[in-house]
Every structure is written in structure tokens, then in C-alpha cells.
Amino acid sequence: MTSALPSPPASPPVPARVAAALRASWSRDTCDVADVTDWTPDRPSRGQCGATALVLHDLFGGDLLLAEVWQADGRLQGYHWWNRLPGGAEVDLTRDQFATGETVHPPRVVVRPEGPPRRCRAQYELLRRRVLDRLDGPG
Numbered sequence: 001m002t003s004a005l006p007s008p009p010a011s012p013p014v015p016a017r018v019a020a021a022l023r024a025s026w027s028r029d030t031c032d033v034a035d036v037t038d039w040t041p042d043r044p045s046r047g048q049c050g051a052t053a054l055v056l057h058d059l060f061g062g063d064l065l066l067a068e069v070w071q072a073d074g075r076l077q078g079y080h081w082w083n084r085l086p087g088g089a090e091v092d093l094t095r096d097q098f099a100t101g102e103t104v105h106p107p108r109v110v111v112r113p114e115g116p117p118r119r120c121r122a123q124y125e126l127l128r129r130r131v132l133d134r135l136d137g138p139g
Contacts, residue, residue: 014091017135018059022052022093025130030123034078045094050117051124052094053081055131057112062086065107072101080104 026048031039035047045052053064063084069077082092098104117124 019093021131021134022055024134025127030127032120043097045097049081049094050120051127053083054117054124055128056083056091058128060085063109064112066110067107068105070103077102
């Protein structure tokens with residue numbers, strides 16, 4: 001993976017149980033529609049960044065970060081979302097989704113609009129429900 005930004009710390013500043021619940025809840029059904037053809041069980045974080053960032057925002061607040069992702073040949077690949085928690089720590093549980101040659105550029109803060117997301121609402125709602133169910137379970 002090539003990235004213009006440093007990778008976040010190996011152990012993100014969110015409870016391990018939350019990170020594990022998110023990762024265990026990812027599937028093709030929670031993947032962004034733009035990335036669903038590239039999603040595989042071997043790369044489960046592919047296309048999960050938007051919904052994951054929103055679920056983390058629901059749980060912890062903070063800032064939503066958005067950056068362009070460019071391919072090595074100069075074409076825009078898409079956009080990448082992650083979080084800056086209150087206190088300033090950045091959390092990016094889906095950074096490993098990118099292939100060699102995909103470069104994540106510096107982010108900008110995006111204010112979350114009121115109400116449900118306009119894009120990929122079903123994917124976000126499914127991921128949120130799965131994560132909350134896992135967090136409410138034993139453990």
C-alpha cells in the first residue's frame with residue numbers, strides 16, 4: 001500500500017472490543033456499492049470505510065475525515081473516510097483496504113449532516129446493527 005499519510009498506530013485508540021466488532025461485521029453486504037466488485041473475504045475492509053467511520057462517529061463523536069485516493073496512473077480511485085476522535089487521535093480501521101499504487105491524500109474535515117447518510121444508507125444501517133448487537137453480547 002502506498003500512502004501520502006503515515007499509517008495510524010497499530011493499536012487504535014478505540015477499545016479493542018469495538019474494533020473487533022467492526023471487523024467481524026464487515027461483509028459484501030456492508031461494502032460501499034462503488035467497491036462491491038472488489039470486495040473479497042481476503043480483503044474485508046475494502047469499501048467499508050464510509051460506514052465504519054459513521055459507526056465510530058456514532059459511538060465516539062469527533063471529526064469525520066475525507067480524502068481523495070489516487071491511482072498510480074493519475075486517475076482518481078475514489079474517496080476514503082476515517083475518524084479523528086475527541087482529543088485528536090486518528091482512527092482508521094480500513095486503511096489496509098488499498099492496493100499497491102493507491103495513494104491516500106491529506107484529509108479534510110467533513111461535518112456530518114443531520115439524519116441518515118444519503119449514500120449507502122442500507123450498508124451503514126446493517127453494519128451499525130451488527131456492531132451494536134456484538135457489543136451488547138457477552139464479553
